[in-house]
Amino acid sequence: MSESIARAIRSALLERDPRTKVMAARKVARDWRLGRLAFAFDVSMPDVPGRPDAPELLPPNRMPKRGKGGSQRGRIALWHSLAHIEFVAIDLALDIVGRFGGEMGEPFVSDFLSVAADEAMHFALIERHLHTLGSHYGDLPAHNGLWDAAYETRHDVAARLAVVPMVLEARGLDVTPATLERVRNAGDETGAKILSRILDDEIRHVSFGAKHFVERAETLNEPVNGLWKSLVSRHFRGLPKPPFNDSARLAAGLSRDLYAGVA
Ligand SMILES: [Fe+2]
Ligand SMILES: [Fe+2]
DSSP, X not given: OOOBHHHHHHHHHHOOSHHHHHHHHHHHHHHHHTTOSBSOOOSOOOSSOOOOXXXXXXXXXXXXXXXXXXXXXXXXXXXXXXXXXXXXXXXXXXXXXXXXXXXHOHHHHHHHHHHHHHHHHHHHHHHHHHHHTTOOTTSSOEETTTTHHHHHTTTOHHHHHHHIIIIIIHHHXXXXXXXXHHHHHTTXXXXXXHHHHHHHHHHHHHHHHHHHHHHHHHHXXXXXXXXXXXXHHHHOSXXXXXXXXXHHHHHTTOOHHHHGGGO
């Protein structure tokens, strides 16, 4: 009998070493695609996934200021913070499948395991780039709040979808083009390529979030916009802030009347 999907995900989540977690996440996605994992949810997901000893995780208000990114130190700080975001994103994608895949069904599992594989690839690309800058993941402190949204929404898939892909990852669509521009203007072509690939992938991630949220709202017989707004205000501190990248958001299936009304 093949291993359950939940067991495979749980052990990837508990993995502490970043490179091992990257390989584990990609293996879960591949094994699922190849039909090697049973659609079974027989273990629970950890409240907090495995984390390496470094980076040290600090509350946002204790994070050192990053500056504008013109200096070598500023560049390393930028790529280090991006590496951390992608590292946590691996766990976010694994967790949504392990926690909610049973109730949401196989297409949901396939979508979000492909996200987990993307995030693992993003992390690996960024980590390699950090090495070329003479640094590595763990060199600097990182933001400890990125898992909060997952923990806060651990009992409700609609809340998870509303907050994680549809607010946090959508925020990535808003801010990445400016970062990409800065990186390109600084002459970092490799970095610009990495960010433009990430931006493409993240549009797909947000679109999976929006698609499954809409389906969920229909199952619950709730109006999509109303449900989203009430879940975001209950589970997310602050509201989505303009300026919005309307075209990327639209490509991901988020219409302006959804998010603009709350901003
Ligand atoms: Fe990513
Ligand atoms: Fe993502």
